[in-house]
Amino acid sequence: MACRVLGISDRGREATAVQVTQSMKLITAIIKPFKLDDVRKAISDVGVQGVTVTEVRGFGRQRGHTEIYRGAEYIVEFIPKTKIEVAVTDALVDAVIDAIAKSAQTGKVGDGKIFVSELAHVIRIRTGERDEGAI
Amino acid sequence: MSTSSRLGCALMMLLAMPVVWADDAPASAAASAATTEAPTAAASTDAPAAGPATASTAPTEPVLVGADKISAGDTAWMLTSTALVLMMTIPGLALFYAGMVRKKNILATLMQSFACTCVVTLLWWVIGYSWAFTPGNGFIGGSTRWLMDGMVFIHGDTENKLTVSHLALTIPETVYAMFQMTFAIITPALITGAFADRMKFSALLIFLSVWSLVVYAPIAHMVWEPTGWLNLKGVLDYAGGTVVHINAGIAALVSCLVLGKRVGYPKEAMPPHNLSLTFIGASLLWVGWFGFNAGSAGAADGRAGMAMLATQMATAAAALGWMFAEWIGKGKPSVLGIASGAVAGLVAITPASGFVGPTASVIIGLIAGVVCYVAATSMKHALGYDDSLDAFGVHGVGGIVGALLTGVFASKEISGSGGSVLTQLWGVGTTVVYGGIVSYVILIILDKTIGLRVTEEQEREGLDISLHGESLE
Numbered sequence: 001m002a003c004r005v006l007g008i009s010d011r012g013r014e015a016t017a018v019q020v021t022q023s024m025k026l027i028t029a030i031i032k033p034f035k036l037d038d039v040r041k042a043i044s045d046v047g048v049q050g051v052t053v054t055e056v057r058g059f060g061r062q063r064g065h066t067e068i069y070r071g072a073e074y075i076v077e078f079i080p081k082t083k084i085e086v087a088v089t090d091a092l093v094d095a096v097i098d099a100i101a102k103s104a105q106t107g108k109v110g111d112g113k114i115f116v117s118e119l120a121h122v123i124r125i126r127t128g129e130r131d132e133g134a135i
Numbered sequence: 136m137s138t139s140s141r142l143g144c145a146l147m148m149l150l151a152m153p154v155v156w157a158d159d160a161p162a163s164a165a166a167s168a169a170t171t172e173a174p175t176a177a178a179s180t181d182a183p184a185a186g187p188a189t190a191s192t193a194p195t196e197p198v199l200v201g202a203d204k205i206s207a208g209d210t211a212w213m214l215t216s217t218a219l220v221l222m223m224t225i226p227g228l229a230l231f232y233a234g235m236v237r238k239k240n241i242l243a244t245l246m247q248s249f250a251c252t253c254v255v256t257l258l259w260w261v262i263g264y265s266w267a268f269t270p271g272n273g274f275i276g277g278s279t280r281w282l283m284d285g286m287v288f289i290h291g292d293t294e295n296k297l298t299v300s301h302l303a304l305t306i307p308e309t310v311y312a313m314f315q316m317t318f319a320i321i322t323p324a325l326i327t328g329a330f331a332d333r334m335k336f337s338a339l340l341i342f343l344s345v346w347s348l349v350v351y352a353p354i355a356h357m358v359w360e361p362t363g364w365l366n367l368k369g370v371l372d373y374a375g376g377t378v379v380h381i382n383a384g385i386a387a388l389v390s391c392l393v394l395g396k397r398v399g400y401p402k403e404a405m406p407p408h409n410l411s412l413t414f415i416g417a418s419l420l421w422v423g424w425f426g427f428n429a430g431s432a433g434a435a436d437g438r439a440g441m442a443m444l445a446t447q448m449a450t451a452a453a454a455l456g457w458m459f460a461e462w463i464g465k466g467k468p469s470v471l472g473i474a475s476g477a478v479a480g481l482v483a484i485t486p487a488s489g490f491v492g493p494t495a496s497v498i499i500g501l502i503a504g505v506v507c508y509v510a511a512t513s514m515k516h517a518l519g520y521d522d523s524l525d526a527f528g529v530h531g532v533g534g535i536v537g538a539l540l541t542g543v544f545a546s547k548e549i550s551g552s553g554g555s556v557l558t559q560l561w562g563v564g565t566t567v568v569y570g571g572i573v574s575y576v577i578l579i580i581l582d583k584t585i586g587l588r589v590t591e592e593q594e595r596e597g598l599d600i601s602l603h604g605e606s607l608e
Contacts, residue, residue: 067406068465069235070475070525071512074404 023132024119025093026085030056030112031104033082042103043086046095049135052085062110081112087122087135194301195361196270197280197308199287202295206305212435213306213314219426220317224324225252227423231416231478232328235471235524238408239597240332242605247327247339252320254340255347259316266352268300268315273364276356286312302359303433314430319355322379323347328524329387330394333594336602338587342577346386350573354378354566370562371545371554373442374431376486376537377562384531385567386574387522393578394587396521398594410470417474421450424481428488441549442488446481449488449500453480456504464512472508479507479529483537487544490554495544503536538563 031039033055040051057078064077088096097114105111124134229248233241255263265280280286286308288297298308323343330339355378357363358370365377372378397405407413428446432439457476462468483503484496491499511528522528538559545554581587588594593601600606 068467068469069407069471071461071465071508071516072401072405074406076404 023090024087024122024135025090026087026117026119027093027096027100028115028117029084029086029100029104030058030081030114031084031100032106032110032112033080035104035106036082036084038103039084039100042099043096046099047092048086048088048096050086054083054085056081056083060110060113079110087119089132089135194304197286197298197300199296199298200304202297204299204305205297205307206434209303209305209434209436210307210310212439213303213310213430213433216426216430217310217314217317219423220314220321220430221252221423223420223423223427224248224317224321227416227419228321228324229416230412231420231474232331232413232524234409234412234414234416235407236331237405237597238607239599241408241412241599241607243336243598243602244327244331246336246603248324250336250340251324251327251343254344255320255323256316258344258347259312259319262348263319263352264312264315266348267319267355268302268312268360270301270360270362271356273362273367274357275353276360276362280312283312301361305434311433315355318375318379318427319347319351322351322375322383323386325379325383325526325530326387326390328526329391329522331523332397332598333394333588334390335585335587335589336598338581338585341585342390342581342587345577346574349577350386350570351378351382354382354570357565358562365562365565368561369552369555369558371490371541371550371552371559372486372538372562373489373541374428374485376482376534376541377566380482380485380530380534381538381563381566382534382570384527384529384534385570387526388520388531389571389574390578391520391522391527393575393582397523398591400521401516407471410474414470414474417477421477421481424450424485428485432489438489438549441492444493445488445491445496446484448493448496449484449503450477450480452497452500453477453483453504453507456480456501457508458504460505460508464508475511475525475529476504476508479503479533482530482533483507483540485534486537487541490541490545490550492546492549495540495546499537499540499544502540503533506536507533535563 029039036053043051057080059078062079064075064079067074067076084100086096093116097116100114122131122134123129127134225248226245229245232248233244236244260283262281264283265278266276269276269279271277286298288307288309289295299306300308300311303311323346326343326346327334327339357365358372358378359366361367370377399405424446425443429439429443432442454473454477457479458468458473461472480500480503483499484491487496487499507529510532511525515522515525515528539556542554542556542559545552547553578587589598589601597606
């Protein structure tokens with residue numbers, strides 16, 4: 001796997017050397033599963049072209065919940081959430097954060113979080129386009 | 136390698152057992168046949184059966200009759216009932232249990248019911264039917280139907296002839312033996328709920344086989360066959376509350392005590408993997424139970440209709456009883472709760488179904504739903520045994536509640552004979568003591584020879600992959 005990634009980046013090394021300007025961000029949001037549709041609509045409205053969605057489990061301030069089967073109580077520590085990942089150019093970051101925050105909010109504990117991190121490179125596998133051109 | 140040879144040894148043991156039993160069985164069968172003068176037993180009790188006895192002297196053993204003695208209506212209903220009761224085990228009970236285990240044990244749980252169906256079918260053919268439903272001594276039947284020898288249908292030039300059981304005179308003996316076979320199948324399958332997730336498959340097969348012959352067949356004989364001593368005593372068990380449910384329930388309790396708890400119980404979370412399977416299973420059990428209870432009339436008659444009505448009433452009442460008890464006690468009405476309550480109601484109405492009317496059924500159901508809820512929750516936790524899927528809590532306790540309440544509510548109008556709680560206690564006590572002790576002995580012998588439990592590593596990995604080499608994704 002490592003080899004394959006290396007192969008792609010080797011081809012475009014000269015081109016990217018100039019362009020490493022940290023002009024993209026990866027926005028990762030943990031949201032309530034039932035809010036996924038609202039969030040998808042909100043971010044595509046502000047111009048996001050693609051999103052990756054994963055079903056995840058975890059806990060925050062909401063903590064877990066209790067399940068009871070024939071009187072046996074089980075404390076479920078981790079509750080189901082949905083993780084979405086969006087790669088965007090810097091220009092779009094604030095609008096996307098805003099869109100997610102607004103559309104995913106219920107005001108109750110457990111609404112989730114948004115993490116923003118620097119994104120070094122993006123490569124479109126089909127064409128070999130890189131970075132902002134590949135978003 | 137060694138497992139298979141040990142399995143072989145144990146099977147030899149199993150085959151040797153009937154020989155030991157056989158020593159006294161034929162002799163006593165002959166003796167009792169000689170001494171039975173009149174069909175007093177058949178008349179004085181209400182075993183499931185007894186279609187209208189048209190012959191002037193009712194037979195006391197299976198007899199050859201002309202095909203004109205057979206009722207098409209009764210036979211049609213009993214054929215249907217037989218299929219319904221088989222459906223209770225596969226897939227009903229199998230799904231009911233499989234949904235409650237963890238994902239890694241689903242296939243193993245399904246396998247237990249299916250394999251039980253196959254094994255008991257053959258044993259019933261070899262010995263079981265004869266020991267249960269032919270005349271013998273008060274304890275066990277005779278050997279006249281070993282390998283179902285003598286159970287015939289003969290195509291004649293002028294008239295067809297066939298045998299009928301003395302317990303159901305208007306249907307072919309083949310149908311009666313098949314119908315009772317499906318009861319013999321579900322009873323050991325019920326026990327598997329107690330030791331889910333941890334018993335070796337080889338040990339399970341041997342346990343179920345031996346149990347079916349030395350516990351189920353004698354108890355069925357004692358309660359249902361006219362020469363059985365509990366039958367002579369007047370113990371009422373319309374469709375198997377004692378024979379099937381108390382019997383399986385007590386074996387379940389003994390086996391979960393002998394096997395010990397699941398690894399990690401009760402500290403680790405072991406929530407059911409897929410309650411929708413349990414829901415489907417419970418629903419199939421409910422539908423199949425009409426064959427079980429209304430079929431136990433042995434005929435398509437008014438009593439069968441009353442039994443069906445009683446079954447429906449008690450089941451609904453028990454399901455709601457459990458649901459409301461849980462709602463009040465734990466805050467939420469659960470799917471597992473209402474489904475478990477329905478099964479508890481079905482169990483409790485089983486012995487009573489042909490003896491009581493709809494009102495009594497509702498009362499029996501409500502009591503069973505609440506009592507079984509307490510048994511499967513508070514009582515189990517207080518006593519600390521790991522009856523994984525509550526085979527004892529639902530079938531044992533529900534069966535006892537039903538058997539005793541049958542004594543309270545049995546209606547002379549419906550059945551021709553009233554009941555007595557004291558008499559019912561004989562049935563409950565005998566089954567608990569005999570079934571409990573013999574189950575314990577079988578399990579201990581198996582534990583000392585081939586071992587009952589899988590290794591801890593296999594248990595952690597799950598029985599699907601470690602015992603059967605398959606898994607669900």
